[in-house]
Amino acid sequence: xxxxxxxxxxxxxxxxxxxxxxxxxxxxxxxxxxxxxxxxxxxxxxxxxxxxxxxxxxxxxxxxxxxxxxxxxxxxxxxxxxxxxxxxxxxxxxxxxxxxxxxxxxxxxxxxxxxxxxxxxxxxxxxxxxxxxxxxxxxxxxxxxxxxxxxxxxxxxxxxxxxxxxxxxxxxxxxxxxxxxxxxxxxxxxxxxxxxxxxxxxxxxxxx
Amino acid sequence: xxxxxxxxxxxxxxxxxxxxxxxxxxxxxxxxxxxxxxxxxxxxxxxxxxxxxxxxxxxxxxxxxxxxxxxxxxxxxxxxxxxxxxxxxxxxxxxxxxxxxxxxxxxxxxxxxxxxxxxxxxxxxxxxxxxxxxxxxxxxxxxxxxxxxxxxxxxxxxxxxxxxxxxxxxxxxxxxxxxxxxxxxxxxxxxxxxxxxxxxxxxxxxxx
DNA sequence: GTCTATATCGTGATAGAC
DNA sequence: GTCTATCACGATATAGAC
Numbered sequence: 001x002x003x004x005x006x007x008x009x010x011x012x013x014x015x016x017x018x019x020x021x022x023x024x025x026x027x028x029x030x031x032x033x034x035x036x037x038x039x040x041x042x043x044x045x046x047x048x049x050x051x052x053x054x055x056x057x058x059x060x061x062x063x064x065x066x067x068x069x070x071x072x073x074x075x076x077x078x079x080x081x082x083x084x085x086x087x088x089x090x091x092x093x094x095x096x097x098x099x100x101x102x103x104x105x106x107x108x109x110x111x112x113x114x115x116x117x118x119x120x121x122x123x124x125x126x127x128x129x130x131x132x133x134x135x136x137x138x139x140x141x142x143x144x145x146x147x148x149x150x151x152x153x154x155x156x157x158x159x160x161x162x163x164x165x166x167x168x169x170x171x172x173x174x175x176x177x178x179x180x181x182x183x184x185x186x187x188x189x190x191x192x193x194x195x196x197x198x199x200x201x202x203x204x205x206x207x208x
Numbered sequence: 209x210x211x212x213x214x215x216x217x218x219x220x221x222x223x224x225x226x227x228x229x230x231x232x233x234x235x236x237x238x239x240x241x242x243x244x245x246x247x248x249x250x251x252x253x254x255x256x257x258x259x260x261x262x263x264x265x266x267x268x269x270x271x272x273x274x275x276x277x278x279x280x281x282x283x284x285x286x287x288x289x290x291x292x293x294x295x296x297x298x299x300x301x302x303x304x305x306x307x308x309x310x311x312x313x314x315x316x317x318x319x320x321x322x323x324x325x326x327x328x329x330x331x332x333x334x335x336x337x338x339x340x341x342x343x344x345x346x347x348x349x350x351x352x353x354x355x356x357x358x359x360x361x362x363x364x365x366x367x368x369x370x371x372x373x374x375x376x377x378x379x380x381x382x383x384x385x386x387x388x389x390x391x392x393x394x395x396x397x398x399x400x401x402x403x404x405x406x407x408x409x410x411x412x413x414x415x416x
Numbered sequence: 417g418t419c420t421a422t423a424t425c426g427t428g429a430t431a432g433a434c
Numbered sequence: 435g436t437c438t439a440t441c442a443c444g445a446t447a448t449a450g451a452c
Contacts, residue, residue, distance in 0.1 A: 007417075025234040026318070028445060041419065044447060066381075099317075106314060108376040109307075110234070123381055150382055151396050154371055155403070162366035168316040173331055174358055188359050191407075195363070199403040204412065215435075237428060249437065252429060259428095 008046045011036040012056070015043075019057050020099040023106055024050075058107055065104050066122040068093045073129035079138050080201045082131070084193055090160040091189045101161040138201075145200050152200065159192040216254045219244040220264070223251075227265050228307040231314055232258075266315055273312055274330040276301045281337035287346050288409045290339075292401055298368040299397045309369040346409075353408050360408065367400040 005013070014036035018027045029050045033040045047053035072086045094101070126132075135152070138144035163170075163185055171181050213221070222244035226235045237258045241248045255261035280294045302309070334340075343360070346352035371378075371393055379389050 022318075023231075023233065023314075025231065029447085030445080039419065040446080041448080042417080045417075048447090050446065102313065102317065105374050105377055106231075106310065108380060109310065110230075147399060148392075148395070150378070150384075150392055151399050154374075154378065154392075154396055155367070155399065157374065158366045158370035159363070162370045163362055166313050166362075166365065169313055170358070170362065172316060176358075184356075184358055184362075187356070188362055191355060191359050191363065195403060195407040198407065199399075236426075238426085247437065248428080249430080250435080253435075257429075 007036075007038060007042060011038060011043055011046060011053075015053050016057050016060070019054060020061065020097075020103045023103065024054050024110070058104075061100060061103060063122060064097065065100055066126070070126055070129060073126065073131040079134055079144065080197055083197055083200065087156065087160060087189070087193050087196065090156070091185075094160060094164045095185075098164045098167065101157075102165045105165075143201060145202060147200070155196060155199075159196060163188055163192075215244075215246060215250060219246060219251055219254060219261075223255075223261050224265050224268070227262060228269065228305075228311045231311065232262050232318070237261075266312075269308060269311060271330060272305065273308055274334070278334055278337060281334065281339040287342055287352065288405055291405055291408065295364065295368060295397070295401050295404065298364070299393075302368060302372045303393075306372045306375065309365075310373045313373075351409060353410060355408070363404060363407075367404060371396055 011032065015032045018032050018035050021027075029043050030040050032050075032053070033043050036043075043050075043053065047056065068090070069086070072082055072089055075082065075085070077085070132149055135144060135149055139146055167181060170176065170184075171178070176184065219240065223240045226240050226243050229235075237251050238248050240258075240261070241251050244251075251258075251261065255264065276298070277294070280290055280297055283290065283293070285293070340357055343352060343357060347354055375389060378384065378392075379386070384392065
């Protein structure tokens with residue numbers, strides 16, 4: 001931890017924590033100020049309004065969210081291997097930031113629309129890694145299933161993100177403790193990996 | 209539509225709509241009253257408080273959520289066929305109630321805990337259909353992969369629910385229109401079905 | 417930059433007339 | 435049962451002292 005964060009940084013960090021946990025509507029400026037060990041006036045002094053502070057946090061969260069994908073894709077490995085590593089990284093990342101997917105999805109679903117904008121920019125950075133071209137090439141060569149890339153992304157996101165998002169729901173439904181769920185998540189991860197790899201890179205015959 | 213709903217019913221229906229769309233923290237009693245064409249006093253007259261009204265709605269939503277699974281399981285068909293039908297029904301159901309999963313997951317993640325309680329009751333009803341025993345038997349016979357049933361449920365929920373939850377996110381990331389996303393969802397559904405069935409009921413050799 | 421005090425508004429909930 | 439009026443409170447935001 002930074003031993004001497006500025007007031008601005010402290011508020012920003014507190015805001016990130018509180019917004020991610022409770023969403024825009026679920027918390028107040030005072031709560032954020034308190035979490036930062038400051039008072040409300042300072043929140044508005046530095047960020048003008050709750051809304052503007054939120055926009056800032058949301059954009060940075062969206063960046064975390066999208067950039068968490070990008071690094072693996074630059075490595076020099078087979079597509080299947082990249083996929084395995086990617087899934088592993090995603091689970092690891094989501095264990096550290098379990099609130100992130102819900103936060104993004106919820107705030108994107110708010111009518112007011114929040115800070116929706118050109119997140120395409122970051123997404124294009126992923127395209128730049130060449131991963132999409134690599135997939136298309138693999139599909140032409142027959143090593144990868146014929147499937148549009150949006151579906152590929154959706155399959156990965158569904159299977160990696162949902163389990164962390166639904167933690168409390170699953171714990172309640174199945175009456176699990178925290179430790180039991182963590183274990184469950186670990187074995188689930190290996191199922192997800194095998195299932196996705198098997199489906200996307202079929203080994204035997206019939207690709208279609 | 210009921211041509212002559214009572215005031216109580218009107219408020220309940222409005223509350224369901226508003227709560228599902230915006231969550232507990234995201235709306236006010238007045239907003240619900242307005243949506244019902246009534247005033248705030250009546251909301252509290254019939255339901256005493258916003259919180260109690262919410263509990264009511266949440267429980268009924270949870271019921272919808274869990275019971276949406278139950279019917280298929282009573283039919284007389286092969287396990288694989290049941291799975292296919294179940295996934296189809298889930299997608300169908302979620303198209304009609306796209307806010308439901310997000311709503312449940314969010315409110316379960318709220319610290320205050322909302323109306324968390326014995327949803328196990330409904331879940332046990334699923335167990336009563338015998339589907340779990342059927343799975344265990346199939347696993348012993350080798351027609352179904354060795355996998356714990358919590359993971360099976362999580363795989364299904366992830367792949368069916370996430371795509372509708374993340375609609376706005378995916379639309380934004382991939383710059384899709386509503387119509388394009390609906391199409392995408394349709395082809396995605398068939399991938400999900402094939403992927404899950406292939407994984408859970410492997411046809412060839414090595415189950416493990 | 418930081419704080420206290422305050423203005424203004426919207427909220428949940430109720431009292432009381434009809 | 436239904437409405438208006440109202441209360442007490444907490445919210446966002448700002449003004450002004452230091």
